[in-house]
Amino acid sequence: MTDGTQAEAGTSPARGKYAPVQLDESEILRRGLDTFAELGYAATTVRELARRLDASHNFINDRYGSKENFWRAAVDFALRDAQPALNQLLAECLDDDERLRKVVVQLYRLAANASGLNRLMSDESTRDSSRLDYLHQRFVKPFWDSIEPTVNSLMAAGRIPRVPAHILYFAVTGPALALAQDPIADRLNPAASPTAEQDRSSMADALSGLVLHGLLPRPG
Template identity: 80%
Template sequence: MTDGTPREAPAAKARGKYAPVRLPESEILRRGLDTFAELGYAATTMRELARRLGVSHNFIHERYGSKDDFWRAVVDFGLQDGQPALDRLLADCHDAEERLRAVIVHLYRLAANDSAMNRLLTDESTRDSSRLDYLHQQFIKPFWDSIEPTVSSLMAAGRIPRVPAHILYFAVTGPALALAQDPIADRLSPDVRPTAQHDRTAMADALSAVVLHGLLPPHA
C-alpha cells in the first residue's frame, strides 16, 4: 500500500530480443497487482497476464524472469511507501495511545483506498507459502516491529488486554483486511450499495472508530 501519492517507478529494461513495451512500468505493475488480487496467484497464468498487459506471452519471462519474480515486483510496487509513511506518522505522535490511534486510522484508510493490495494480502495470509514468507519478512514484520513498543506500553498500563502478539495483530489488521469485502458489504447494507462507489476514507474512519472504542475505551 502507498500513502496515496502516485509514484512513477523507473522503466524496466527489456531482456533478450523483445523491445520495451509502450506501457510505463507503474502501469505494468498496477495491472499485475489487479490481476493477482482478482484471480489469486495460482490462477494467474502468464498467458492471462500477457493478455491484460497487451504483450507477448514471453514478456513477463523476458523482463522479470518468472511469475514469482513478477509477483514480488508487484508487491514491492504496491507496498513501497507503506513503512516510511508509518514511520513518519509515529514520529509525530506524543504518547502510546495517540500512536495506536494514528496507526489504526492510517492503516484502515490505506486498506480502504487500495482494495487490490488489500485483497492480495488477505488471500496470501491464508496460505503457508514462500510468498507469505516474503510478505512477512519485507513488510508485515517491519510494520509490527514498529508498533510493538507502543503495544507493550499500553499492555503494561492496562489499557489493552495482555494477549499473544498474533491475537492483537488480528484485532488491529483484521478489520482493515475486511475493507476489501465489498460484495458482502453490499448484501448486508443493500440500502447503501454499491460500497465501492462510497467515500472510502469515510468508511475506513467509521470502522476505525468502532475498533478503537473496543481496543482503547474511554477512560472512566
C-alpha cells in the same frame, strides 16, 4: 495478408516476441497486482498477465525472470510508501495512546483505498508459502516491530488487554482486511450506493473508530 492490408482492414498484426509494451512500469505493476488480487496467484497465468498488459506471452519472463519475481515486483510497488509513512507518523505522535490510534486509522485507510493489495494480502495470509514469507519480511514484520513498543507500553499500563501478539495482530488487522469485501458489503446494505463508489476513507474511519472503541476506550 501484408501489414498494410491488415491495418486497412482494421485488424492488428500479431505482437512480436520483442514488441514494446505500451505501458509505463507503474501501470504494468498496478495491473499485475490487480490481476493477482482478482484471480489469486495459482490461477494467474503468465499468459493471462500478458493478455492484460497487451504484451507477448514471453514478456513476464523476459523482463522479470518469472511469475513469482513479477509478483514480488508488484508487491514492492504497492508497499513502497507504507513503512516510511508509518515511521513518520510514529515519530510525530506525542504518546502511546495517540500513536496506536493514528496507526490503526492510517492502516484502515490504506486497506480501504488499496483494495487490490488488501485482497492479495488477505488471500496470501491463509497460505503457507514463500510469498507469505516475503510479505512477512517486507511488510508485516517491519509494521509490527514498529508498533510493538507502543503495544507493550499500553499493555503494561492496563490500557489494552494482555494477549499474545498474534491475537492482537488479528484484532487490529482483521477488520482492515474486510474492507476489501465489497460484494458481501453490498448484499448486507442493499439500500446504499455500491460500496466501491462510496468514500473509502470515511468507511475506513468508521470501522477504525468502532475497533478502537473496543480495543482502546478513552479514559473516563
